[in-house]
Amino acid sequence: IRNAEDASQLRATVSCEQPNGRLYSFEGSISIDNKSRSPLDVDNLLLRGSSLRNTDWIIGVVVFTGHETKLMKNTNKTPHKASQVEKMTNKLIFIILAFQIVLCLCCMIGAVVFAQKNAKSMWYYPSPDPSTKDLALLGFTSFWTYLILFNNLIPISLYVSLECARFIQGYVISQDLRMYHQESDSTAVVRTSSLNEELGQVQFIFSDKTGTLTCNRMEFLKFAVQNIPYGTGVTEIARSNAKRRGITLPPDQNYGSNQLRFYDDRINNGAWTKQSNAEAIRSFLVLLAVCHTVIPERDHYHPKNIIYQASSPDEAALVKAAKLLGVEFISRTSDEVTIKCCDTGREETYQILNILEFTSNRKRQSVIVRDPAGKLKLLTKGADSVVFSLLAPNQNYKQETLDLLETFANEGLRTLVCAECDLDQRFYEKWNVDFEEAKLSFIDRTQKIENVSDQIEKNLKLVGISAIEDELQKGVPDTILELGNANIKIWVLTGDKQETAINIGFACDLLNQEMGLMLIEGKDRAQVYNSLVKSLDIASQAQDSQASVGMVIEGSTLLIVFEEEDLKQCFLKLGMLCKSVICCRVSPSQKALVVSLVKDNLVGTTLAIGDGANDVSMIQAAHVGVGISGEEGLQAANAADYSIGQFRFLKRLLLVHGRWSYRRVSKLILYSFYKNISLYLTQFWFVLFNCFTGTSLHDRWTIAMFNLVFTAAPVMVLSVVDRDIDADVAENYPELYEQGHKNIFFNAKVFLGWIVNSVFHSAICFFVPLICMMYMSFAGGNTIDMYSLGVTVYSCVLITVTAKIALETSSFTILHFLFLTASVFAWYAFVIIYGSIFYVLGRYNLNWFTREFYGILEEYRVFFTLRYWFTVCLTCVLALLRDYFYKAYVRNSAKNLYYHVQASAKKRPREEIMKYFPLEEGIPTEIKRRRKAPVNINSVKQLFSNLKLMNHKGFAFSQTEEQSKLLDERLKGTK
Structure with a gap:
């Protein structure tokens, strides 16, 4: 089949497995012209999303389409997500609803009992007939009256405030320049x-x-030959380790070619040819340039440039490094590899006789070649645990090389051990017969090939080790540590x-x-x-x-x-x-x-x-x-x-942003419940004094404006701007993040505390004004009416909840001050304008719209009395005194890392906060910054004596198995 016309004449049948999501397996077969079937596996499958390379076209048959493709089988529907705080808030709303219903039931019972006992003595009270039917009707209507009266105990505005705060928080996150990636x-x-x-x-x-x-880039960084390490590059993990020891390493410089991070004065620019061990270094670089399955291709736009196509990024990095250090891989055919060495300046051709593939079991890759001098050689690279067991006895530099491997591994480098040996012609010919038989076997082919390969990979001579960095993204080790x-x-x-x-x-x-x-x-x-x-x-x-x-x-x-x-x-x-x-x-x-x-x-x-x-x-x-x-x-x-x-x-x-948002949203939710209960529970206290009539203490417009205008801005500023600790302190003390794990700022106990506090504040804000102004008389002999009392109570609640949010603020800014004062001034401006308008309307009998504020400014002049201002001040002080002393006690007595970090940060200039600073002396050691103490490695190994501990030497090699088969197919396609 050489073109599409040939394919159109083909008569074939493909049988395959049912659609599934397994990306690394595929089972099927193809029958051409009803002849014998040929097996199909994952190497014959192109997944959706694959890119076509190294060829202009291919001919294939579609086996899975649409939602039956393997990629689509691995995707799920987009789920709806809600935060844990929001889920808990939804549950708490039901608790407040139950609390509201209990209040309504209590008031309903009180209304019925009061009507029964006082029906005759209070002629002005619209009491029902003491029959069971009328009392039941009174109870029913009273319940719904109280439900309407207390309906704002549940803060309907909470979700509006919450979404607005989240939107602004999201905008702040997106505008954070310290999370901007310039590249x-x-x-x-x-x-x-x-x-x-x-x-x-x-x-x-x-x-x-x-x-x-990782950056998805492999960088050849170091190597060692005859126990001599080469390369001065610094890995990200080595830089991170030095930083933790207080050592600042210089940044990597772009030495020499901009295509290679490796640099060493003894190696680069052909300097290795003048070294005493030049022949050993040459053998190492030749092995890198020959032992691989890479295919070189000419760049279409720059024909002099060679592009290395490799299925393994490790191999591509090794071959490119060999080229830039003086041994260039130029071309390959199905049985030859051509290289060019800088020491001779001549091209050398190596005949490729066999490729012993890399597999996960073998952990090595070998090629058998005939060098330009006609000698048979086996070139091998692989894991230290495997290659060292294949070395000839009494090998030089073996222990020293193991130490270097460990050093490279500790720097986060991927290591390979390179070795070679000369082969006897007769032994090879006999071995090759067995190898070809194993390749043609239909039963246990892979195992037989491995067994035969083991027979020739013996008595190797150590050539060197390579160290490649699978380049981590900048700051990854530090980020994972923190x-x-x-x-x-x-x-x-x-x-x-x-x-x-x-x-x-x-x-x-x-x-x-x-x-x-x-x-x-x-x-x-x-x-x-x-x-x-x-x-x-x-x-x-x-x-x-x-x-x-x-x-x-x-x-x-x-x-x-x-x-x-x-x-x-x-x-x-x-x-x-x-x-x-x-x-x-x-x-x-x-x-x-x-x-x-x-x-x-x-x-x-x-x-x-x-x-x-x-x-x-x-x-x-x-x-x-x-x-x-x-x-x-x-x-x-x-x-x-x-x-x-x-x-x-x-x-x-x-x-930083996550912790801030969790604390801010928690404060927003808690404060929203608190302020609503503080105001609307005064209605409950008033019910006890108005014979359970269900009369509202507050004007309906002031009730509507409470959440909409008077208390909206301060809590929004708190939920967007407030910072309990500086951003740099939050990064330097990651232990503080555990507050979110433990639900420190938002849990059932904290919520209950805020609710109890709101009940306490509502009682103070109602009973103190009631006691102070109950027998107060105005000019003209008038005593205070319920609307004047309502305005006084409302003023006390508004100023109290506004001052409460000031107590909850950690970083007081000009924005906090402006919106806090503006909320209070807005209330008094509203009362003056609102009361004045309806006083004028009342003079002309146009008070059908509202009667609550009629006469407050002119007849009673509540705001112009000293007792009013004394009452408001006294009420707010009594309400918040407990809050203030409780906060002071907790902050000064609690052995808590959070409070001590806050205190320490406030005593230091910002430039010191940017770094880790020690806590104040005298703080108990158990609350100091947790850092791991050094572990005794011997005790660890003793503990894990029954476990196969990995003595990590950094081996990693990314290679597709059966690569030689794919290589042969690709080379045949280029002929």
Whole structure:
């Protein structure tokens, strides 16, 4: 088949599996012209969203379409999300509604009893006939009267205020320049502002790896030959470790070629050719340039430039590094590789005889070549644990190389060990016969190939080691450290292989050498269950000994875990005991399942962050979804509740904006209930003094204006501007974030306290004015009427609740002062204008509109009496005195990190706040900033003696298995 016309003549039948969401497997077969069937697997499948490369066209047949594609099978419907605070508020509204109904029932009973006892003695009271029927009717009508009278106990304006505050908070987040990413010209974007407060309560973060934690770039940074390390580059993890030790490292400089971060005066620009070990360095670079499956292509726009096409980013980085250091890979055919060395300036051709593929079991890749001198050689690169076991006895520099591997691994580098050996012609010919037979086998082909490969990969000579940085995004290790100090558990969910995922875990400080690393493995339920139970026992011992453990599990194992409930619960318990969890080789749907499992079974807010289309399901499944607008497109960012430019901005989003929003929204909700109950409960106290008639103490317009005008602005300023601690202090003290985990600012106890306080304030604001002004007489002999008393009570409530919000304010600004005073002045301006208008209307008998304010300003002149102002001042002082002393007592006596950080921050200039500063002397050590004490590594290893501890040397190699088969197909297609 060479063109579309040939394909149109083809008569074939494709049989395949039912549509499913498994991205890494596919089973099918094709029958051409009703002849024998040929198997189809995942290597023959192009997924929706794939890009066509290295060819102008292909011919294929569609097997899945629309919602049956594997990608669509991994997506879920967009769920409706609500914050934990909002859900709790909805429940509390029912409690207030029940409280309101109880008040109505009490007043109804009081009205009926009062009518029975006083029907004859109070002729002016519209009492019913003492028959059961009339009393029942009175009770029924009274209940609804009181329900209307107390209807504003539930703050209807709460949701309007809440949405306005969230919108402004979202705008502030999007305008934060410290979350602006210049390279991508992206700012923080808020798409679901109703979850702002949820950002302040996150306990679990589920993160993708590629493009989220890493830049998706491999950089050749260091290597070592004959125990001599080369390369002066500094990794992000090394920079982070130095920062924690108080050492400031210079920034990386762009030395030499701008295509390579590697720099060493002894190597670059061909300087290695003058070194004493030049031949060893040459052997190392030649191995990098020959032992791979990379295909070179000429750039269409710049034919002199060669573009390396590689399925493995590691191989691309190694080949590019070899080129820039003097050994250039120029071309390849199906059986030859051509390179050019800077020391000779001549092209050299190596004949490729066999490629021994990389597999997850072998953890190495080898090629058998015939060099330009005609010698047979085996070139190998792979994991230290495998390659070192294949070295010849009495190998030089073996222990020293192991030490260097550990040093590179501690810097977060991905390491490979390179080795070679000369082959005997006769031995090779005999071995090649067995190898070809194994390749043609239909039964256990992979295992047979591995067995034959093991026969020739022996007695190797150590050539060197390479160290590649899977470049982390800037600030990732520090961000993960600070989020960990905030007691947030971080799980990494990635489609990468186990070694790659573990290496990144070490690179970004999720894992370290002091941890016990538990690998959950198993091919069936029994094996997985035993692995989980054993790991649970070890993790429990580790927790008792204050040691840390990490867990690594693959997607194939997760499939078994999700089949049974007891396995899921074991997995959850183990995850809670682990400092870090890494799930590798997981599909998008499995990512969502893991998030949902934690979300549905554990108490705590979950957050998922990713940058690609395969992260959308996970982002939508979490309580809060955060997308990174990165190189993989905007699918994740558009599907998320929030989007940021880099992972490091998550720290500020949570520790600063999330914490602020949680506290502010909590204050807004609590204050909204408080102010409404403080005012409208005065109606209840008045009912007890007006014979249960249901008469309102307050004018209907003042009731309407209370939430709409007089108290709206101050609480809005509090919920948008107020800061209990500075942003830099919040970042430097991530432990304060735990207030959200513990619901410090909004819980049933706090809510009950505010409600009790509002009842107390309403009683003070009613009874004090009543006692002070009950027998007050005005000019002309008039005594105070109910409307004048209502205005006085209203004034006391308004000033009290306004002063209360001033007490709740932590950072007093000019905005607070203006809106607080404006609220009080607006009330008095309203009364003067409103009362004056209706006094004039009353003189002309036009008082049909309202009678409440008739005569207040002229006949009674309440505002012009000294007793009124004395009463208002006395009432407010009596109401708020308890609040003031309680706050002072708590702040001065509580051994609380929060109050001590606030006190310390206020005594220091801003430039000191920008850094971590010590707490005041004399504060008990148990409340000081929690930082981990050094762990004795020997005691850790003794604790985990029954566990296979990973002695991490940094091995990671991203390579598609059966790559040689794909390489042959691609090379044949280019001929």
